[in-house]
Amino acid sequence: MQIFKVFxxxxxxxxxxxxxxVGIFLGIAIPMSLNSSNSGSTAExxxxxxxxxxxxxxxxEDDTPESREFSDYLAEKYTIKELKNDxxxxxxxxxxxxxxxxxxxxxxxxxxxxxxxxxxxxxxRHMHESYNSMLLEQDINSYFSSVSAYIAGGEDALTASxxxxxALTADADVKVISxxxxxxxxxxxxxxxxxxxxxxxxxxxxxxTLCPVLMAMNNKEIRYRTNCSSLDSSSYTKQVLLGxxxxxxxxxxxxxxxxxxxxxxxxxxxxxLAVLNSFIYTLVAGSITVFLSAFVNNMDIIxxxxxxxxxxxxxxxxxxxxxxxxxxxxxxxxxxxPAFWYIKANxxxxxxxTFDSTKLMQYMLIEAAFxxxxxxxxxxxxxxxxxxxxxxxxxxxxxxxx
Amino acid sequence: xxxxxxxxxxxxxxxxxxxxxxxxxLDIKEGEVFGLLGPNxxxxxxxxxxxxxxxxxxxxxxxxxxxxxxxxxxxxxxxxGVIMQNVAVYDELTVSENIDYFCGLYITDKEExxxxxxxxxxxxxxxxxxxxxxxxxSGGLLRRLNIACGIAHxxxxxxxxxxxxAVDPQSRNNILExxxxxxxxxxxxxxxxxxxxxxxxxCTRIAIMDKGRKIAEGTKDELKRMIxxxxxxxxxxxxxxxxxxxxxxxLPHVYQADHxxxxxxxxxxxxxxxxxxxxxxxxxxxMAFGRxxxxxxxxxxxxxxxxxxxxxxxxx
Numbered sequence: 001m002q003i004f005k006v007f008x009x010x011x012x013x014x015x016x017x018x019x020x021x022v023g024i025f026l027g028i029a030i031p032m033s034l035n036s037s038n039s040g041s042t043a044e045x046x047x048x049x050x051x052x053x054x055x056x057x058x059x060x061e062d063d064t065p066e067s068r069e070f071s072d073y074l075a076e077k078y079t080i081k082e083l084k085n086d087x088x089x090x091x092x093x094x095x096x097x098x099x100x101x102x103x104x105x106x107x108x109x110x111x112x113x114x115x116x117x118x119x120x121x122x123x124x125r126h127m128h129e130s131y132n133s134m135l136l137e138q139d140i141n142s143y144f145s146s147v148s149a150y151i152a153g154g155e156d157a158l159t160a161s162x163x164x165x166x167a168l169t170a171d172a173d174v175k176v177i178s179x180x181x182x183x184x185x186x187x188x189x190x191x192x193x194x195x196x197x198x199x200x201x202x203x204x205x206x207x208x209t210l211c212p213v214l215m216a217m218n219n220k221e222i223r224y225r226t227n228c229s230s231l232d233s234s235s236y237t238k239q240v241l242l243g244x245x246x247x248x249x250x251x252x253x254x255x256x257x258x259x260x261x262x263x264x265x266x267x268x269x270x271x272x273l274a275v276l277n278s279f280i281y282t283l284v285a286g287s288i289t290v291f292l293s294a295f296v297n298n299m300d301i302i303x304x305x306x307x308x309x310x311x312x313x314x315x316x317x318x319x320x321x322x323x324x325x326x327x328x329x330x331x332x333x334x335x336x337x338p339a340f341w342y343i344k345a346n347x348x349x350x351x352x353x354t355f356d357s358t359k360l361m362q363y364m365l366i367e368a369a370f371x372x373x374x375x376x377x378x379x380x381x382x383x384x385x386x387x388x389x390x391x392x393x394x395x396x397x398x399x400x401x402x
Numbered sequence: 403x404x405x406x407x408x409x410x411x412x413x414x415x416x417x418x419x420x421x422x423x424x425x426x427x428l429d430i431k432e433g434e435v436f437g438l439l440g441p442n443x444x445x446x447x448x449x450x451x452x453x454x455x456x457x458x459x460x461x462x463x464x465x466x467x468x469x470x471x472x473x474x475x476x477x478x479x480x481x482x483g484v485i486m487q488n489v490a491v492y493d494e495l496t497v498s499e500n501i502d503y504f505c506g507l508y509i510t511d512k513e514e515x516x517x518x519x520x521x522x523x524x525x526x527x528x529x530x531x532x533x534x535x536x537x538x539x540s541g542g543l544l545r546r547l548n549i550a551c552g553i554a555h556x557x558x559x560x561x562x563x564x565x566x567x568a569v570d571p572q573s574r575n576n577i578l579e580x581x582x583x584x585x586x587x588x589x590x591x592x593x594x595x596x597x598x599x600x601x602x603x604x605c606t607r608i609a610i611m612d613k614g615r616k617i618a619e620g621t622k623d624e625l626k627r628m629i630x631x632x633x634x635x636x637x638x639x640x641x642x643x644x645x646x647x648x649x650x651x652x653l654p655h656v657y658q659a660d661h662x663x664x665x666x667x668x669x670x671x672x673x674x675x676x677x678x679x680x681x682x683x684x685x686x687x688x689m690a691f692g693r694x695x696x697x698x699x700x701x702x703x704x705x706x707x708x709x710x711x712x713x714x715x716x717x718x
Contacts, residue, residue, distance in 0.1 A: 002506035006492065013494040221490030225551070228454050229507035230480035233473075 003217075003236050007243030011213050018251060021205035025197065026258050051139075054132045055099045057083040057090075062109035069161035070105065070122075073143055076169050078136065094127040101126040101136055114157035118144040142168055186269030192350030194259055195274045199281060199319045199339045204310035205251055206285040207292065210244060211302045214293035241290075248286040252279060270349045273360065277345045280367045284338045287374035294381045318343040324352075338370040404431040406468070407559055407590045408453065413462035415448055415614070422448045423459065424614040430592060430607075435585050437605030438594040439701060445614040446594040450563050453592075454484065466559065480508050483557030483589075487564040489548045491536050497547055498523065498532040501554050508555035522554035526580065542573035549580060553589075560584060561592045566600060578604050598701040610705055617708050626699045629707040630657060634699070635668040635677050638692035639684070642666055646687055653679050666691075 056078045060067050074080070081099050083089055093099045104123040112121050124140070126133050143164055150160030216222075217240055226236060256275055260267060267275060288309065296302055314320050316330055317339035323331060334340040345363040347353045408430040415423040423445050430436045438446045451457035453464055455473040464471040466478045491500045501519045509515045523529055526546035536544060545565070553560060562581065566574045582604055585591050595601050601608055602622050609619040618625055626632075642661045650666075651659045655673030659666065670676040677696050684691055 002503060002510075006495065006503050009499065010492060010494040216492060216494060219490070219492075221486060221488045222492065224456070224486060225484060225490045225504065226507060227456055228479065228482065228484040229504070230476040231507045232476065 001239060003231070003239035004243050007213065007217060007240060008246075010216050011209075011243065011247055014209050014212050017212075018205050018209035018247075021201055021208060022251065022254055025201040025205075025255075028197075030194070030258075030262055051077045051135060052079060054101070054136060055079045055081045056136065057081050057093070057099045057102045059085050059102070059104045061107050062105050064110035066110035066113055066157050066161045067105045069158065069165055070109075070143065073161075073165040073168065074103070074139070076165075077139060090125070094125060097128065100128075100132050103140075110157055113147060113161070114151070116148055116151055118148060139168070186267075187271045187274055187349050187351075189350045189352070191259075191263055191271070192274065192346055194262055195278055196319055196343060196346050198255055198259075198278055199317070199342050200310055200314040202252065202255070202278070202282055202285045203288065203313065203339075204306060206248055206282070207289050207302070207306040207309065209251075210247055210286070210289045211293050211296070211306070212299060213247075214240070214244065214290065215297055215299070215302070218293060218297070220297075244286060244290060248282055248289075252282040270355075274346060274349050277342060277349070277364060277367075280364050280371070281338065281342045283371045284342075284367055284374070287371040287378070291374045291378045291381070294378045313337045313339040316340075322352075323347065338367050341366045341370075404433055406430070407432050407434075407466065408436075408592070409463075409465040410449070410453065411463045411465075413449070413452060413459055413464065415445075415452060415457065415459040422614050423452070423462075426462070426611075426614065426616055428609060428616070428619075430590060432590050433585070433588070434607055435581065435591040435593060435605045437601035437608040438592065438611060439596070439598060439601045439608055439705075440611030441596055444596075444611040446596075446611055447563055448614070449611075450561055450592070450594060454479075454482070454561070480555075481558045483552045483555065483560040485549050485552035485560065485562045485565050487567045489536075489544050491544075491547055491551060493536050496533050496535055497528055497539070497550075500536070500547060501550050504551040505554035508557075518554050518556060521556075522550040525553070525583075526550040542570060542576070545569055545573055545577060546580075549577065553584060558589060559592070560589050561594075563594050564596070565593075566595065566597065574600070598705075602701055608701070610701070610708070612705070612709050618704060622701065625701060625704045629699060629704050630671045631669050631699045631703055631707065632672050633670040633676055634697045634703075635670065635680055635694070636697065637666045637668075637680070637684070637694050638664065639666050639689060640664065642689065643687075646683065646689065650680055650683050653683070656680070 056074060058071050058074065058080065060071055071080075081093075083093055083099065083102065090102050094102060102125045104125075106121055106123060109121045112118075122140070124137075146164035146167060147157070147160045150163050151157060153160075155163065227233065256278065259275075263271060292302065292305060296305065313334075316326070316334045317323075317337050318326060318331075318334070319339060323340075323343060326334070331340070341363045344353075345360055345367070348355050348360050348363070406429055408428065410426060410428040413423050413426040414421070426445065426449060428449075438449065440446050448457065452459045453466070453471065455464075455471050455475065466475075467481060469475065469478055471478055492503065495503060498519060501522050502515060505515050505518050505522070509518060523532060526549055528543065528546055528550060531539060531543060531547075536547065539547060549565070552562075560581075566577055569577065578600060581591055581593065591604075593601065593605060605622070607619070607621055608625060609616050610625070611617065618628060620628070639661075640663070647659050647661055647666070650656060650668055653676075655670045655676055656668055657671050658669040661667075668676070668680055677694070681694070
């Protein structure tokens with residue numbers, strides 16, 4: 001086990017990088033997971049947060065109970081700012097973005113609303129088109145649609161306004177509820193966040209730490225010397241792979257155990273399936289690393305690829321931003337990445353999607369297929385590299401030829 | 403008669419159209435320091451790679467210690483030590499850990515290995531640097547570590563592939579002395595280089611290679627005897643007439659005389675007192691001259707005469 005021992009010694013010199021990743025991840029992921037349990041999903045948090053940051057000013061020229069209901073409705077969602085009702089002040093405030101929008105409730109608001117008219121009952125001014133303005137417009141439209149619907153249903157304007165306000169305000173607090181309450185208790189959505197972020201950190205930590213070790217082991221001169229020795233070449237390959245496996249599984253175990261602490265005890269039910277899902281993904285991370293080390297021998301390039309792969313895949317596959325918020329084009333491209341299927345499996349387990357064991361199995365098999373493809377690519381690249389270096393010095397690659 | 407350690411017979415290695423080794427044969431006896439001399443690209447490293455079964459060849463046979471050499475001939479590989487031009491050690495391991503690792507590729511017994519590592523450290527004089535990491539070592543010390551890693555398992559055959567390239571003169575001398583010491587301890591050495599001075603200094607027998615072929619083989623004296631030149635006389639002198647040059651050319655044992663405007667070069671083949679006879683001619687014509695020196699033939703002269711070109715580039 002001479003090679004294995006040296007692998008571990010080399011790894012020991014680099015392990016602090018892995019520990020740095022682990023530490024940062026645990027430091028960020030745990031509070032985020034805990035926080036998400038109190039605040040709903042990321043999307044909801046994002047929208048809620050966005051609304052609270054929008055500053056609006058309301059001039060109520062009608063000053064009726066109906067207009068006050070409307071003002072109250074907006075005040076519950078947005079930050080109300082006071083301005084002097086002066087054209088110059090209003091324009092300056094909009095220009096310098098001290099308010100995002102100025103809404104004037106025109107005289108006759110209540111009367112026209114009672115008649116079911118919503119056109120021209122308010123004036124809304126803004127200067128900069130943004131996501132915030134669209135959100136506000138959407139809320140105003142929703143409000144008037146609801147009021148109209150209640151009025152059409154026979155309610156008077158004030159009651160309709162109150163009902164609409166109540167309904168739409170309550171609607172903002174609705175959370176995505178699991179379709180499968182039974183299984184979800186074992187793998188609550190807030191805890192699932194932890195496993196979701198793991199898709200990023202596993203790739204980043206494994207590539208960032210294992211690649212330099214494999215590069216050191218695959219160093220051309222050292223391999224030359226090793227190939228000249230009386231050590232069986234297949235034994236070399238096996239020991240390097242064993243060392244890689246020990247590291248990769250070790251990192252995975254740290255995350256699983258840390259997750260257990262967060263979980264509050266030994267995993268139950270579907271949580272074990274999440275552990276299995278993460279294990280398969282760990283194998284994918286390991287196979288990507290071995291593949292990279294087969295043809296890259298520059299640390300700067302490795303760091304660049306690591307960032308591109310780990311961050312790129314995380315952003316595109318729904319690790320940092322939930323898949324339901326991603327565009328169809330992005331998701332179509334993401335289907336060719338293992339993290340996409342990892343997240344899909346995680347969504348099945350946490351109840352975001354209806355649990356289906358066949359689908360889950362399918363997703364995990366797709367992930368595993370990525371690992372197999374990576375292993376095959378490694379063999380192909382290693383052989384090609386082995387043959388291309390033959391005219392100078394025939395140093396066999398670490399992984400397949402030993 | 404000494405046993406044959408390495409026997410290469412009619413080795414042919416092609417890279418597409420390029421013939422890297424062209425029916426190359428070699429016999430290396432036990433206890434020899436055998437030099438493979440040739441310019442860059444002459445086929446020295448290819449020969450070594452084929453010998454170590456790191457490179458497949460198209461034709462020929464290689465036997466080491468009387469057995470056919472194959473990629474899985476681990477019993478033969480166990481007796482071979484390899485030291486390359488580039489330092490091949492782990493930056494993450496200390497001096498003794500590195501030596502222990504490479505020794506461990508041959509010797510599994512811990513106690514035996516510990517002793518071998520100690521001996522290797524002492525041999526290369528790295529006793530005070532056991533715990534040092536390679537990055538903390540100077541270039542010379544790093545070379546010593548490289549050698550220690552290659553010889554720690556006490557191989558019977560040691561192959562050194564241009565181990566002194568880009569090495570300072572002091573370290574180079576240390577390396578050459580070390581090689582001679584290893585040979586004294588019983589190891590057979592194969593030494594490849596394009597530095598003729600080194601090969602002349604340490605090798606008991608030499609094969610000169612060019613374009614994948616062996617163009618000459620023998621001891622350094624045997625090789626020098628293969629060529630016409632036995633002595634080259636150089637005289638710093640200005641304005642020598644054609645008549646005087648012709649007269650010198652006609653002296654016994656002189657086969658060529660050239661004057662480049664500043665220096666007269668006279669090539670002699672055999673004979674004694676050539677220098678005196680040449681100086682007599684110059685004195686007879688009352689010619690004033692400066693520095694006079696005589697050179698014995700070198701392996702470069704051998705290579706030059708056989709191939710018509712210098713053994714190594716001027717910058718080497």
